[in-house]
Amino acid sequence: MIRIFKTVETTIQAIETFEKGCWIHVTSPTSEELHHISEALQIPMNFLTDPLDTNERSRIEVDERNVLIVVRIPLFNNEQDVAFTTLPVGIIYLDDVFLTVCAQDVEFFDKFMKGRVKNFSTQYRCRFILQIFLKAALRYLTYLKEIDTRAANIQAELHQAMKNQELIQLLNLEKSLVFFTTSLRSNELMIERLQKVSIIKFYPEDQEILEDVMVENKQALEMANIYSNILSGMMDAFASIISNNLNIVMKFLTSVTIILALPTLVASVYGMNVHLPFQESPHAFALTMGISFLLAGMSVFIFIRRKFF
Structure with a gap:
């Protein structure tokens, strides 16, 4: 899909x-659409196809008149096991137009399309790049807080857990943090290199946005590292807790088995009916049951003293 936008006066249309000064947003393109854009704007085909690879890392590629910037943005999909992932977005900087290429139609660019981003204009291409970076960094921070909240909710359930479901959920969150950490680190390196590209020139009024981008990206990277370390330690601790909970249950069941086995042993012996004590007594049954309950009671007393229960 190809959508074209342009700032007319103060509105996005x-x-x-x-047209000169327009923004071309390409999502899930067909091969025909890619060839059309490549021929119409004289863009190398690899500039258009590389960002469509979901494993593409953040990087900058420069030729004689074009600049390709690949930045990884956070993506949320609650229907997947790993709900928080990242996705590459290609930014192609040309002399007259500005392109963004993405393998999926994500809502990341909705505010740009609706003109809800402060000081956004399709003519200011350098500022547009920084605004994309800033929005991505802020989105990372938002999702990191959500990951921390989910981890806290799982932690509350793990105290009584004896199955692996909660640990699997924590493992999926840890995978998300690995994705975030890797993407944020590559984005940071790419932002540093972007300042050295001679074709792209940032104006003095864009320096404040650039500083915000670097600060927010660094903060998101630090938060991702902290949450990842905490989550890793939490998984180790609660794996031990789950194992300990299972041991407690097994110890209880073993104690109950022993308690029930002693009366069963007495009843089995007296069931032989061959030269047994009290077999001539009219109180034989009562004595046998008394011995059984006495042995069971002694077992319970010993287990309580040894804190088996």
Whole structure:
């Protein structure tokens, strides 16, 4: 899908053709659409296809007149086991137009399309790049807080857990943090290199946004590292707790088995009916039951003293 936008005065409007100063947003493109854009704007085909690879890392590639910037943005999908992942977005900087290429139609760019981003204009391409980076860093921070909240909720359930479901949920959150940490680190390196690209020139009024981008990205990276370390330690601790909970249950069941085995032993012996004590007594049954309950009671007393229960 190809959508074209342009800032007219102070509003963002959708247009039908490529114009100077427009923003071209390409999502899930067909091969025909890619060839059309490549031929119309003289863009190398690999600039358009590389960002469609979900494993593409953050990087910058420069040719004679074009600049390709790949940045990884956070993505949330609650229907998947690993709900928080990242996705590459290609930013192609041309002389007259600005392109974004993404393998999926994500809501990340909705506010740009609706003109809800402060000081956003399709003509200010350098500022647009920084605004994308800033929005990505802020989105990382939002999702990191959500991951921390989910981990706290799982932690409350783990105290009584004896199954692996909660640990699997923590493992999925840890995978998300690995994705975030890797993407944030590569984004940080890419932002540093971006300042050295001669084709892209940032104006003095964009320096404040650039500083915000670097601060927010660094904060998100530190938070991801902290949460990852905490989550890793939490998983080790609660794996031991689950094992300990299972041991307690097994110890209780073993104690009950022993208690029930002693009366069963007495009853089995007296069931032989061959030269047994009290077999001539009219109180034989009562004596036998008394011995059984006495042995069971002694077992319970010993287990309580040894804190088996």
